[in-house]
């Protein structure tokens with residue numbers, strides 16, 4: 155690739171003429187090799203220009219080519235788990251040109267999306283759903299009499315740590331009359347190194363001589379060119395009998411095949427063809443390298459998991475000099491280290507998001523108090539609850555969108571039992587390039603209705619640190635939600651001072667209208683407050699609301715505006731409206747926040763402008779409303 159020498163004789167490129175998988179199916183084995191190289195090069199240069207998931211996509215190039223070559227897509231259904239590795243699939247299914255707008259406003263999504271292409275059979279973004287979805291499709295095919303249709307779930311070893319994958323396998327293994335192939339794409343990485351007993355099991359299968367021998371044997375089997383039926387039988391014999399005597403996958407009733415080299419089309423194509431002929435419920439274990447073919451990404455797959463724009467020839471250049479604003483994630487990362495130093499009861503839990511949640515330093519400093527539980531949000535919440543039962547002080551660092559997965563655990567295991575768990579909810583509000591699947595739009599609404607939970611919404615970095623301390627010191631369940639990226643750049647003190655629970659901060663006195671801002675939207679609401687000569691409040695807490703201040707405001711203002719970067723339906727504004735109704739106040743109320751529809755990917759500032767959630771938009775909305 156880019157870092158290697160150029161090929162001596164120029165060959166006619168293939169990729170520009172691949173407009174659908176039908177074109178891939180006409181290619182010879184040699185041409186498929188060439189196509190894979192071109193696809194890899196294309197992905198690298200494309201992601202370098204747009205930003206996006208890189209390492210995972212470089213690792214699935216050959217698999218993507220082989221799948222579209224062997225299977226009759228889009229009739230046959232491929233479900234990509236998480237879907238962050240589907241760029242090659244997008245490129246081969248008519249979206250090569252559209253890659254320049256990947257993850258940008260009005261461009262194509264970074265994940266499979268049913269409305270985007272008939273080849274995107276199932277929308278993903280959150281992990282561990284592929285086997286369930288593909289099983290559902292397989293059963294539907296059986297019921298509809300579509301006997302020949304194939305259903306393929308491609309799932310990584312990281313995504314396989316999610317409980318749903320096991321629930322689906324447990325179901326699939328006893329389902330008759332279906333064609334379902336689960337492909338485990340094992341690159342021995344999640345975003346960071348994978349965790350848990352399953353990983354140990356996979357690592358055992360793949361260690362040293364064992365896998366080398368296995369691969370060589372499999373190649374031998376394939377190279378003798380037996381008939382398809384013989385081949386199928388022999389692969390099965392060899393893989394099961396010789397390579398992996400008994401696997402946990404077999405005990406689920408899946409027919410385990412592998413491990414095979416996922417970068418070797420000579421292994422992949424005949425194996426997939428055979429499996430297609432076999433039908434039934436099959437499990438193929440392929441081994442790939444995250445970042446394959448691009449040395450920088452191979453060496454550092456974590457940094458290249460989801461890079462921003464970069465120059466492919468020099469790689470990611472870090473350490474921009476000059477004062478850089480801290481992100482909220484960094485504020486949390488420092489806070490948890492400082493609080494852990496002050497309180498040895500503190501334990502930190504993450505469901506597979508060490509880097510994203512800012513826990514790298516915490517793990518280094520407090521390795522025995524750091525728990526990466528895998529992509530297992532439900533377990534993370536109940537595991538934290540268990541530790542809290544014994545007086546530990548768990549801090550669960552979790553993205554707003556992924557906390558959705560643990561909703562019952564929050565209610566049933568934590569809140570109902572009044573357990574002392576602190577939630578550090580990152581990526582609250584719109585998240586940008588990852589789009590609707592990852593938007594942190596609902597946490598206020600879904601947490602607010604649960605008894606025994608406090609919810610804080612800091613407006614800047616300093617307040618974030620202080621409210622984390624308040625939430626942590628509170629003897630019960632409390633959540634602090636903060637957005638992706640940096641705030642206004644408020645200097646963050648080193649001390650661990652708390653802010654009083656349920657106390658808002660009156661920023662400016664005005665008349666007639668009071669603007670109640672939740673979280674970082676405070677700053678976008680400032681212009682509206684100036685233009686409308688309004689009172690402006692940094693509410694700080696959604697639950698409990700500052701009732702003392704609200705009483706004062708409701709007695710002196712006729713109009714109330716609530717501003718938040720979460721869904722209006724059931725959100726912080728609803729909390730204010732409910733409170734007013736309960737207290738007998740009847741102000742005119744305007745709710746500013748996310749509308750009742752999913753918001754696609756795009757730069758957050760552009761999205762906010764489009765939704766009238768930027769300063770000017772809010773100011774105009776308030777002025778128009780006041781004039782009515």
Ligand SMILES: Cc1ncc(C[n+]2csc(CCOP(=O)(O)OP(=O)(O)O)c2C)c(N)n1
Nearest residue numbers: 210279280281310311312313343344345506
């Ligand atoms: C429910 C959920 N939790 C967390 C994530 C964040 N996430 C995206 S990709 C990923 C790692 C996936 O690892 P793996 O399945 O092995 O795929 P690889 O990137 O290694 O190819 C994680 C944790 C997610 N998408 N969904």
